[in-house]
Amino acid sequence: MVTGLLALGPVALALGLVGLYRTTKRGTRGRGFAITGIVLGILATIGWTILVVVLVVTLVQTRPLPSDVSEPRNAHVSQLVVGNCLATLPADGTVDSVRVVPCAQDHEARVSSEYDFDEDAVWPGQDGADARVARACVLTEEEQSVGATIVTWAPTKDGWDSGDRTGLCLVRTP
Numbered sequence: 772m773v774t775g776l777l778a779l780g781p782v783a784l785a786l787g788l789v790g791l792y793r794t795t796k797r798g799t800r801g802r803g804f805a806i807t808g809i810v811l812g813i814l815a816t817i818g819w820t821i822l823v824v825v826l827v828v829t830l831v832q833t834r835p836l837p838s839d840v841s842e843p844r845n846a847h848v849s850q851l852v853v854g855n856c857l858a859t860l861p862a863d864g865t866v867d868s869v870r871v872v873p874c875a876q877d878h879e880a881r882v883s884s885e886y887d888f889d890e891d892a893v894w895p896g897q898d899g900a901d902a903r904v905a906r907a908c909v910l911t912e913e914e915q916s917v918g919a920t921i922v923t924w925a926p927t928k929d930g931w932d933s934g935d936r937t938g939l940c941l942v943r944t945p
Contacts, residue, residue, distance in 0.1 A: 780819055784812030836871060843872045848924065851939060855882045860943065865927055879943060880922060884908065886938040888926070900925040904938030918945045 787808030794802045836846055838854030846855075848866050856878035858870040872878050886907040888900075895903065904925040920943045926935040 780812050780814075780816030782812070783808050783815060787812050839874050840871050841873060843870060843876070845869070846871045848939075849935065849937075851882050853882050853884055856880070857882075857941070860922060860941070866924060880941040881944075882939055883914075883921075883942045884940040886925075886940065888936040888938070890936060892936065894928060894931050897925070897928065900931070900938065904940065907938070908940035910942065914942055914944075919943060 787805050787810075790801060790805030790808060794800070794805055833847065833849050835852050836844075836850045836855055838852055840855070843858065845868050847868050851869070851871070854874070855871050856874040856876070857880045858872045858877075859879045861869060874881065884907065886904045888903070894900075901923065904923045905921075908921045908923050910919055910921060922941040922943050923938060924941065925938040
């Protein structure tokens with residue numbers, strides 16, 4: 772039971788089963804403690820399993836992509852790096868995930884640069900964040916000559932509160 776209270780799931784489960792076997796076989800007291808240990812062991816094991824799955828999924832969703840992916844894939848915006856090409860640009864508003872494609876394939880936009888806010892910066896407001904990122908985004912002469920335009924993505928208030936301090940500059944080609 773103590774190992775169950777300490778959230779040592781498999782240990783509590785094993786010891787609870789041993790305790791239940793011994794108390795049943797010998798007819799001694801402690802059966803309730805053994806059952807409690809089994810239940811707590813099962814609950815702790817389930818809890819640890821859920822925690823590990825959540826951590827793994829979070830790590831996979833936040834790991835940066837290579838600059839040019841080898842095959843199309845969906846990605847969270849926080850995974851984008853300079854060089855990633857997007858199949859299509861989502862509608863204006865909050866963007867969570869996008870379709871990233873190899874740049875050799877047809878694509879609507881490419882991440883051209885990043886703007887990093889200071890880690891200890893105070894939230895500048897959405898208009899301020901948008902303006903700072905927009906000022907940092909510049910088209911090259913070649914991009915201007917083909918009629919490319921800039922699209923900027925700045926952190927939102929919710930993203931900022933979660934630690935997002937990166938704005939993205941995307942070049943949209945006609």
